[in-house]
Amino acid sequence: MGLMTFLRNRAGYILIGAIGFAIVAFLVGDAINVGKPFWAESQKVVGSVDGEEISIEQFGPKVDQSLAQFKQQYGSSNAQMQAMAVDNVWQGEIAGILLGKEYSRLGLTVSSDELADLINGNNPSPIIVQYFGNPQTGQVDKAQVLRTFKEGYKDPKVATQLRAVEDEIERQALQKKYANLITNSIYVTTLEANDEHQNRNKLASFKYVSLDYASVPDATVKPTDADYSDYYNENKKRFENPSETRSFEYVSFSVNPTKEDSAAVKAQVDKLAADFKTAGNDSLFAAVNSDVKVPYTYMSKGKLDPAVDSVVFNLPAGSFYGPRFSGNSYKLIKVIDTRFSPDSVKASHILIDPSKLGGVDKAKKLADSLKGLVQNGASFAELAAKYSIDGSKDKGGDLGTFGRGQMVPVFEDAVFNGKAGDLKVVASQFGVHLIKIEKQVGSSKVAKLAYIEKGLVSSNKTRDAAYKKASSFMNEVKSNNFAELAQKKGYTIGVADKVTPTQGFAPGLDNPRQLIRDAYAADKGEILKEVYQMDNAYVVARLTDIKPKGTLSLEAVKKDIEPMVRNAVKAKMLIEKANKALQGASSLEQVAQKLGKTVTPVENIVFANPILPGASQENKLVGAVFGAQPGKLSKAIDGSQAVYVFSVNGFSKPAPLANTYKQKEAMMQMAAQRSLGAAFQALQDRSEIKDNRVKFY
Template identity: 85%
Template sequence: MGLMTFLRNRAGYILIGAIGFAIVAFLVGDAINVGKPFWAESQKVVGTIDGEEISIDQFGPKVDQSLAQFKQQYGGSGNAQMQAMAVDNVWQGEVAGILLGKEYSRLGLTISGDELFDLLQGKNPSPLIVQYFGNPQTGEVNRAEVLNSLKQQDKNPQLKQQWDLLQSEIEKQALQKKYANLISNSVYVTTLEANDEYQNRNKLASFKYAVVDYASVPDATVKLTESDYSDYYNENKKRFENPTETRSFEYVAFSVNPTKADSAAVKSQVEKLAADFRTAQNDSLFAAVNSDVKVPYTYMSKGKLDPAVDSVVFNLPAGSFYGPKFSGNSYKIVKVIDTRFSPDSVKASHILIDPSKLGGVDRANKLADSLRTLVQNGVSFASLAQQYSVDGSKDKGGDLGTFSRGQMVAPFEEAAFNGKPGDLKVVTSQFGVHLIKIEKQVGSSKVAKLAYIEKGLVSSNKTRDAAYKKANSFLNEVEKGDFAEVAKKNGLTVGVADKVTPTQGFAPGLDNPRQLIRDAYAADKGDVLKEVYQMDNAYVVARVTDVKPKGILSLDAVKKEIEPMVRNAVKAKMLTEKVNKALEGASKIEQVAQKLGKTVAPVENIVFANPIIPGAAQENKLVGTVFGSQPGKLSKAVDGVQGVYVFSVDGFSNPAPLANTYKQKEMMMQASAQRSLGAAFQALQDKSEIKDNRVKFY
């Protein structure tokens, strides 16, 4: 595939990019433009990054492009979660583009003309040049092809635009690499650090312990005071930093799933449809008009349909009728029009002719016939493709590579798979007139041409209307009363969505919650949202239960959440006193365990870097204390995650001396450099003022 075709298919990735590879770091104009009130402009601001405004006029098209790429990559028509991914992808690209761009400028990082020349056509080509112009097997770049494409820019404005885009991305990636090298070269690991890391991962400890579990103290016997809460909060304040504002809400969903009456009605409709389908004169047209799911009227291989249908129809002869078959919440009806054995894949080249440039399809077909004759008389197909084709593949002599069924438009596919190697075929598609050369056909398997109808089991208007009326009635009632009490009185289940972020595309139990989330962010804590929200399978009424701002959360905001930890902290004090009493006069771990009514558990071969106690939990404090203790000595009480421990170290097994300090340091520096690059970008964000208004638009 040529550069133009490749860039056309991947334009979304290049426009959006990943963090650190954002294509465009654009400057937003003044907030107040001549003839426009400032408030009209501010309504278009998706966010502000270090003083630079991001307009919805520029942000929106990038989101659309990103969403289109996700649809192509993952399939489907797109959902709320996919939309949220696209929005976040573009936003992260904008943040990276602006902040990293300013950092490059501050540090004086640039790409010189000589460096750019080398990246485009020199001995050290950019990975993108290797990707577009390199041999897939050897990785070698075809520099002649690069130069030829560069020369064609003056004659082809579209190609010039794409080269400008590609060059911009190459420069961005080169700057990113320089910045990454700058960060990684600032990282150093000392010999002492290398030896410590080696010891932490290879020194083994064996010890015995006894534990008094927190669960042994009934919760009801522990009375928590405000001082208990504040002490725990102040000691662990950094744990309560909220990276972004969140909302929590409770909701009641009123199902619109099909009733028994709906199911019976759909079944009756499908049975009548099947009877008409049996006698239909035009199978493909009848299927296209009546099916909820459009399946191309062309030969397809086994494995493309619902397994319950696929396993049957490919064993039926031509002329067979199958269905209605209910599977996966829909009815399937299939007519087997034809079956045959066909290649699994085809390697082909083509010349695409644009009829609009020649005065119509007839003239385009005549040119294609003339070109076919020239090829049959020995003229190079590749040279004719470079001269006459309007497709990007012309840069590779029209080579389309190897493709399987379903990758090409129907007329093209039929010609490529139904011919034989060496054939020259002329076909017309929505893209123009093609002269196809079949280079090679691989494999052989059974394919079938099917007329396919699928009808989903859906709710009737009566069912949906009844659910909406119930939801609306509930909304009116909760506006005047307690949400949970009203739900309980009506026998309804209350769902909870906790800590929902502004751009989140999902919420527990809700399949399409974006509008609900947006409205929740425009409401206050305790507000019942004024709308009945329509999901794919329910109507929903919701109330905002909590608002957590960005930053360190207050004690009141986390009080309920930290209650179990605070209770364990109080229990730890109680149990520590108990363990300390048991330690009095004891010289062995067995004596302490006996006083506590506990058993001694032996543990072997624990490493500092992996503080997991088998059958217990990850006990960082306990294992850290073990490695700081002397063998044979009875420890003091240690409050851990599961309870309060007492232990005695049996001994340590030291590893052999570090044989290759340099290799250990190099490995640690690589890991540290990777972490440092992410940490540097996070530091840039932390020190910048970033206002995120995406929830107002998406």
């Protein structure tokens, strides 16, 4: 496909592509979220980076474009895709601002000569290769590139799109320069290479005795405030909260179809089936009555619900199938026709714009004239280059090879129902086409179907009853009796814990964005202000917790760290017990006998993989092993799952590193990959980033 076609069809996504590249290139990772109060910010500001504001006017269209791209890829969108689109654009805005400042600070630029070389030089940009490269050889047609850019700048609309392409080429070039600066600054010494070789290949054999924390009943352990404080202070870095989070509890009132709803829908479908069988216009009847629109054209096997697909494609023309219930909907299908058809077609076309010729009739006359010229020996490719308005004219009108479902129905019917060598004139919403069928590949059965799908949905009566129950609970509940009242009425309480401001999902809720937004405008303990409508339920919620951005207080994490603190107290008890057993013992077997435990042998453990076979990851234990002398009893070690006493049998040292250069090169590659993300994270950490997205999405 030429660049003109690409620009016409996908120009709206160029900027989104730039955002995606920045994110991938620098491993941006999680979205940056910061605390509120958001109400203190401008009503039009989505956020700011070091004082540079991001307005909703510039942010919103990019989100719409990103979401449209998701819809194009997946055929639909949901709350989670909306959140992903918002997040992608937000990360891209931050990347653009922070990296732009870095480029200026470092003096990184792309000169006009460099840009020209990236567009039409010997080493073109990946963007140029993607849209002008030969799929088989990867070679770029420089003449075509030059012609496209030269002609494109004559049209103001196309010129704007071409400038966007050039901007993206320049951005990628700057990113590459910046990445090279970082990666070229990395160096691994010979000592580091040898240490890494030892850590991954030196083997340790040892034996141990363990006192599991689980052997001490939780009920016998009562951590003190000092225990909590000690654990918190020793592990403070673990409690760094990168984003404000909020937690809420909720009761949902289901609106799933009842037995009565199912019976009513079945009766409606049965009547619809009877009318469908005798309908005079099958395609119109299906289009009017189906919840899911299936094109009235030939389709190949595998496109329908698997529950009906194989059955339908074994039926002869004129058959009626259904009602068949599967996937929460009823299917009714009339087989209008079946035939064998090519699997794919290679074709070329000349696209004529009727608006420039005074109407469709005149455009068809021109197409017929061109058809006559081709039949008399004229070059189709030369005529395409002269008369076609489509980007494929730069390739002689060549559209490549495509299967069913990739072209508009009238175009598809023409190329799949004809034969190789045919010239056909058809009109579509894009204009009038003169089509040349170059080649048809394969052959399989296709069917033209009139298709109706009716979903099993709840009745208004069911939805009204659920809303009435939810409203009644909402009116009765108070901030201090939510759980008590729910339990009294027999309702199940759901919990959504540590929800971020832009999160597009929550456990048990299928469309929670408005609820989450309101949670970020509420105070702790407050009942949220409305009954929320989800796809399958009405929901009443209460905000239970707020965790601010930054280092969380001991009080904020006390409940979360309770199991770890309890284990720390158990560790003190078990270390004391192990130390008593160590007194006077000269072997691990004697320690085991005193403790009433068995000795467990371990073979061939490496420092880089501190996993005990059949147990767990024990970093502290394995680290102590590699720092111990063979044959000596260790002191008691408090691990993650138990207290250990060990004795090293011996170490098996690897052969000296044969190729230090290769080892260093591999380590530098790994370090380079990490360094790009680390560099970008460092830019974020030293910047003031304000995030008000929850106000808008």
